[in-house]
Amino acid sequence: MTSLLDRYGYMLWMREFELACLEGVPTREIHGELHTGIGQEAIAAGFVGSLRADDALCSTHRNHLHAIAKGVDMRAMLAEIFERETGLCGGYGGHMHLMDPKLKFSATGIVGAGVPVALGHAYAARLKNSDSVAVAVIGDGAVNTGAFHEAMNLAGVLQLPLIVVVENNEWAISVPFGASSPTATVAERASAWAASGVKVDGNDVEKVAAAFDEAVAKARSGGGPSLIEASCYRFRGHFEGDADTYRSQQEKDERRQIDPLTITRARILERALATEEQLVGMETSVRSALREMLAHVRAEPHPLGEHATRHVFVEAGR
Amino acid sequence: MTSLLDRYGYMLWMREFELACLEGVPTREIHGELHTGIGQEAIAAGFVGSLRADDALCSTHRNHLHAIAKGVDMRAMLAEIFERETGLCGGYGGHMHLMDPKLKFSATGIVGAGVPVALGHAYAARLKNSDSVAVAVIGDGAVNTGAFHEAMNLAGVLQLPLIVVVENNEWAISVPFGASSPTATVAERASAWAASGVKVDGNDVEKVAAAFDEAVAKARSGGGPSLIEASCYRFRGHFEGDADTYRSQQEKDERRQIDPLTITRARILERALATEEQLVGMETSVRSALREMLAHVRAEPHPLGEHATRHVFVEAGR
Amino acid sequence: MRNLNLSQCIAEAINLEMERDDRVLVIGEDVGVQGGVFGATRGLQKAYGSLRVLDTPISETAIAGMGVGLAMEGYRPILEIMFVDFMGVCLDQIYNAIAKNHYMSGGAVRMPIVIKTAGGCIGSGAQHSQCLWGTFAHLPGLKVVAPSNPYDAKGLMASAIESDDPVVFIEHKKLLLTRAEDFSFGADVPAERYTIPLGKAAVVRAGTDLTLATISGTVLPAIAAAERLDAEGVSVEVIDLRSVVPLDVDTVAESVNRTGRLLVVDEDYLSFGLSAELVTRVIESKARVNHFLRHAVPDVPIPGALSLENAIVPSEESIFTAAKELSRRV
């Protein structure tokens, strides 16, 4: 069992990781649209402990936290995001395409496209007669893609071990959830695909963990697909550089008050699972570990241009 | 109000029309995969009377009956199907692409692709502040396409006047409904898109008409989208030439006994809406009208090869 | 000079068309309240309301299919597919319906639709950096336009909206983000409406030794490279194709007939695309092509790291090198 303190530790790593990434944008070390999960840590941290290495996790454009939860090497991730040769994908992928086949982790920049991929992993479990599961994490906006429907449908038909977690941060770029969903919740739609549906407070890491663990257990035991909707709020713009004028300042100010790290921290203290000093110690050590990691990554080389034509094909091509 | 006798008349035209089409296959006057709606007439005949010229109907590969219900000129249809210059589309379309813009009728050969098109028509009604509606007819197999989901979702969000009729003939080529649907019915999925859902006996033209008319009335009055599932059975192979070995002979024999024309005819007699003689008279006259139509169409010219490069662009292209 | 950037010019063009023609609509993700992720539909929803400028869910197939239905109803929808890379989720409606309905209906149905999208490399990796005009150009029934500067962007967008044919309009992300004053040409954009005919290339720099034909984001670096080649004694004529379909072969052929050398620079993938088609058509036109060279993304996905991207995407430097090499061929 993953303790609340452990989860808080993960959340700290996640937050600090994202903060480290932010540094690469103004310095132009990171290009393209960097999407961070700041404010949404309780969801990914809720996954921890339920997944094994042989379970798959397919993520999105906003994928760093999920990769951390799956156990992907953070330094390799950071190096990939900072476009280094030492990155998880040698610099070929970039921040939207973190992939770690050993841990069955992958991400895509196409909204909704990870769900059919997770379906394939789930089908592999069936083929292997194994009890491994597949998780797809998506945003609320992805529920409206055809890919989501097709994959959910097939998972329902075959009752495959697929768990789709919807991080409902209420916005898909500038489009509010209500303008893209005909139903009040995503969870209530689950029966259309013969899946279980549940909505949880995504700022409550324990609630997420309980719902997630239940869905995983159900999937492992042949109980079929689940759809978990976790409410949350994206603290920053859609990507770094987004003017984010579509959300009112008041909304942003208010909602950022509800910080999953603060909530979890308070709970830990309340339950006396750790002392204030211990927590500060944890926080300081994570922070400095990440500072160090970043410094190392920054010293690493960029991939060589002359290698850019590698890896198009395994065998001879063109 | 369209009488049952009128509907039977439509069903006769539909059946005879399809039988006429069948003749063009062995003679190689019709190429490609011809799909007929024989056995499914009660559904399209149930549309009659509810739709106006300014309502749209978007159909599928199995589209002839829907076109007839919408009032498309049968002779032009037959000529198109028989690949004549005088055809509805001048021979450019073929049997899967009957299009009559004046009646807002169109068809597509891509499964599911008609639903987003109907959505566009429904949105046009909103823009025009008109009470016209849009209908998409699809098969049970199309419910699993991403296009269906995306269009239903947007119709639900905007509460547009979209009616999707699912002709559930239990088979999508060789794949039975149960192997592609996670739910026992399509209708029960409707709430996922904030649509009304209803399942009707698609062999009962009156039940179809009632459900359809209700959905149209609801849509006209701003009540939003509906999903109507009409059960039926495809009497012939998926297309002419299909060996159709995936359905047992017993199933086919049994199910073809339940013929919507026979059912409707018996009901008419039962209710004394017409005499046997009158019905035979109707049947004979429709049959001979179609024989004559076919003879005429067969005498019409094929489009000239030298015209094949027309109509790619309205303005100069390449 | 008004110093508008390219995305403002696009918005202005759409605005002018929407003003004069009620049938023009804008449908897509983030086009309304936000005015487009690149600002290219800014102000339109305020001006024309949320029905004519519709923010949609992330449902590109619904967007594209809606466009088909709306066109059948007499509307002239502008469908925004945010990045051209996302076309794969809705290409069916684009090539099987939008591109073919006019033909399949024997001319009875018209599809006056603009598919407005952003392409090009800005360090965003394999799924957010493609150009793909070669993909659309291969599919009959679509016009394919890609402007290189603010002036053209406005005039070509007006023509695209006015066209009764479907037009895929690909805006280059880098240009969308470039300020007008940083354009060496086409930065001065009149406030009033004007159109630029689709299918007319522009000779953006005159030269005598070598014809360089390109489009979209590589026009500016091509001109810059040409300036530098002057110093090397090579006079380069630069042609901005403006559209891939129609492809203005005449303008290129006429130039090559004078220079004898043709360099095609393409930010899209090298093979089975613009570069081979243009080379082949110019030769077919009987122009005197003594030497030609293609310089394009060498059939490689766009890599994540900028150091890799820079190595495969045509730049001023690489264009300079390619042109120089071609100019020396004997």
Add this chain to the structure above:
Amino acid sequence: MRNLNLSQCIAEAINLEMERDDRVLVIGEDVGVQGGVFGATRGLQKAYGSLRVLDTPISETAIAGMGVGLAMEGYRPILEIMFVDFMGVCLDQIYNAIAKNHYMSGGAVRMPIVIKTAGGCIGSGAQHSQCLWGTFAHLPGLKVVAPSNPYDAKGLMASAIESDDPVVFIEHKKLLLTRAEDFSFGADVPAERYTIPLGKAAVVRAGTDLTLATISGTVLPAIAAAERLDAEGVSVEVIDLRSVVPLDVDTVAESVNRTGRLLVVDEDYLSFGLSAELVTRVIESKARVNHFLRHAVPDVPIPGALSLENAIVPSEESIFTAAKELSRRV
């Protein structure tokens, strides 16, 4: 001679691969119980069960995406997209994931996937008649194979399955429906397993005056046209390219070097496709190309009526005419 038709040969090839490699799967619509709408997966579900040969709903994006996940799990899925025309609904997974995952992962992920589909004209109209190999070929990371005869179909399918790269395998509908005895070559198919390397063209008819390069359904009519041209004193060498990616330019260039004339016949759309790419690459190879001609579908959707289709799709007659014209050019 066993007189198998082409679809049987494909099924046999898949069968042999499934027998030797448990990781090979078949996923698609109607591939199981029915054995494929063209019979090209016949018998496989009976032999390998409904898990390894899965009948799916009409959900091509799910099919293609599943393939990605299964490949990551070490499987070698054969994904059937019934007609190549339907690719537009799932191209995203094909070109943004299947084609790029190997690259985006820096080589860590492999996508040994076969996308098996049917193309070509048989009087089915604009949405059921396309070839589209040019579309796939433009997108880096995909191999594109299209066999012209039963022997090649079997051997190329074996290689496609064995390949660690994704392969789009386009079977021509007309060939699928042609009986083996009606093939003038490649009709004799051994029962045992064999492979034909991807990217090696075949000189299917030797000649000295003109090189005719083509692929898939137009190889047979090209040979027939060539026979007739003999009578006119024109000796035509016919090359079956077999794959569009890799494109065997060497074999074509070597031939053209001898003949001086190149005719490319393509049942796919003319522009921005195979024909221009091949012409350009042959010229780039420095082969002596005195004259060339492209004969392909003239950028027109495939019409419904056969009388129209016949006017725009290359046939024995039209190939004969094109070759004759080219042979007379001076």
